[in-house]
Structure formats: C-alpha cells, structure tokens
Amino acid sequence: MKKTVHRADTRGHANHGWLNTFHTFSFANYYDPSRMNFGVLRVLNDDEVAPGMGFGTHPHQNMEIISIPLEGDLEHKDSMGNVAVIRSGDIQAMSAGTGVSHSEKNRNSDKAVKFLQIWILPNKANVTPRYDQITLETDALKDRFHQIISPNPEDEGIWIHQDAWFHMGEFQAGSTPTYEVKMKGNGLYVFVLEGSCEAGGESLHRRDGIGIWDTESVTFKMTEASRLLLMEVPMAN
Incomplete structure (x- = not known):
C-alpha cells in the first residue's frame, strides 16, 4: 500500500470576497508541483460562494466536471440549454467534451452556497457534451458507501x-x-x-x-x- 496525505490546512486558499475557496491540487494562482493531481483526479475545490454571486459564463473542454453541493442552492446554466438548481443531496456531472460553456450562481440572497468542484480527466477526448443530475434518496448514505x-x-x-x-x-x-x-x-x-x-x-x-x-x-x-x-x-x- 502506498499513500499521500493532504491535511486540510495545507491546501491552497484564495478569498476573492465573492468566493472563498480551498484547493487540494494546484489550481488558478495556487501552484505546487508535488500536488498537481491524484491519477486522473485533477481538481478538488472546496468552494463557498457569497449570496447572489457566482461564476460567470466560461468554457471547458475535454473534462468530466462533477459538482457536489453541501449547503444552499446553486443555479446552473449551460450552452446545451440546461437550467437547473442543485442542493445538498444532489449530484451534478457534466462532460465538457468538444466544448461547453456554463455558469454557476448562488441562488440565495441571504446565505452562502457551499459545494465541491471536482475535475476528472476523461478516457475519451472530444465526446459530445452532456449534462446529468440526480437527487439521492433520503438516508441513501446511512451506514454504507x-x-x-x-x-x-x-x-x-x-x-x-x-x-x-x-x-x-x-x-x-x-x-x-x-x-x-x-x-x-x-x-x-x-x-x-x-x-x-x-x-x-x-x-x-x-x-x-x-x-x-x-x-x-x-x-x-x-x-x-x-x-x-x-x-x-x-x-x-
């Protein structure tokens, strides 16, 4: 067995006012050559977005992007025509493939939204972009993986x-x-x-x-x- 440990207080951190974010792996202005990825797991960001704020429309290509909301309501819009809100208990995944643009916004005016943003390198390039979202059943996580x-x-x-x-x-x-x-x-x-x-x-x-x-x-x-x-x-x- 081999292992690598990343303590919470060693993560990269940036507070932009509207966004307070922690990076397990190198991302944006945080760069550590020893923490670029874990296999195909490229990004693990722990994000907190201020009320009414969010990520403006921006592009992605050839990446599997997974969002796991922890608190609050996060609104998603993309160039495929999808408009959705995800909350704690929901899981969102998007295959960027040949290219997609999207935005993510805190729908709440009175509280922050917290979510994990995860990027996985795909095993197939230039696929047709797709979006999916599920809601977990109540107690689905209890006492099991x-x-x-x-x-x-x-x-x-x-x-x-x-x-x-x-x-x-x-x-x-x-x-x-x-x-x-x-x-x-x-x-x-x-x-x-x-x-x-x-x-x-x-x-x-x-x-x-x-x-x-x-x-x-x-x-x-x-x-x-x-x-x-x-x-x-x-x-x-």
Missing part, C-alpha cells in the same frame, strides 16, 4: 467518461466499513467531509484527504460520526 459516479450508464448514480467510481457514506462512531477497489491499478482518494476516521494508518479529520494505491481494499475506523467522499480513479493520466 453509496455509489454516485461510475463509468457505466446502467449502474447506480451518474456515468462519466472514465473508469472511476465515486461513493459517499455517513457512519456512526465505531463503524469499520471496508471499500473494495473495483478496478486493478486504480487508486482511492478519500476526502473527509465531516467528522474523523482512521484509514491507511492515518488519523484523518474534517477536510483532510488521503490518496491510497497499490491495494485491493481500504478499511476505515470512524473515530466519530463521519461523512466521507471516496473517489476511485485510474492512476495513469
């Missing part, structure tokens, strides 16, 4: 153009779940949304991340009630 992203259109969650599987789970203190890696050679990046746990021989706390590879499974021990995001991705990029 619930799949939210996969490479297969027929599987649970949203599919993307990459051999990647994302899961989220909420566990009580003392729980010891195990995650089995689905594809040989893939690595697992764990991001602690809330709480604390032990994994890969490390004690992890809120917004800490750990990348683990060269293993077939990872067992966790929840040291308090915790909410985790697991991202299994190919290590070759």
